[in-house]
Amino acid sequence: MHRFRRTLGASTLVHDKVVNLSGEDIGRIEELMIDVTTGRVAYAVLSFGGFMGIGNKLFVLPWSVLTVDEARKRFVVNVTRDALDKVPGFDKDHWPDLNDLEYATGVYHQWEVMPYWT
């Protein structure tokens, strides 16, 4: 059962800032990956670190770990910068195969949320 609540345009969410619970900057939304069959946001892709897009690392996050702070047009994730430093990311020219079920499941487990496809 899902109550219909609030919609925002995917294009307006991409590039939004992401902070943690202490308000520290942990990056920006690089892309939203849509699970085409079910019409769900499978992942948000977060870009972290670097400067002007150079030297940054990308991560995939389950949508459910993100909270929208609509007033400040940003997302909030419960993660420290240190913890994020230790998460294996990837660089923008070498994306992992996000459609691999094992990879997908690994990401959800890493963030301790139940995959929506089980």
Next chain:
Amino acid sequence: MHRFRRTLGASTLVHDKVVNLSGEDIGRIEELMIDVTTGRVAYAVLSFGGFMGIGNKLFVLPWSVLTVDEARKRFVVNVTRDALDKVPGFDKDHWPDLNDLEYATGVYHQWEVMPYWT
């Protein structure tokens, strides 16, 4: 139960062409509206008619009426151009309140699909 299948970037889907079952051009994806709480694509916004973005009409479609034709990088919808002409659209400077539950339900009924939030 949802099997995980295939993900595509929201940014790459926006502006994709939309055709009907006869292959007739019926517009382009203008935006994907994300239901923030549940992480679902509530609607695709379709832009239809006009020329170079002038004089076009916008429509909201439930995600589930769209099929992705990945090989040809386009969407397919089972609707005639005549039928689409009769659907009440809106112009780009006057969007309806997509978060109004009655409006949302009306759109899903119009396209004869069950709202995912019931």
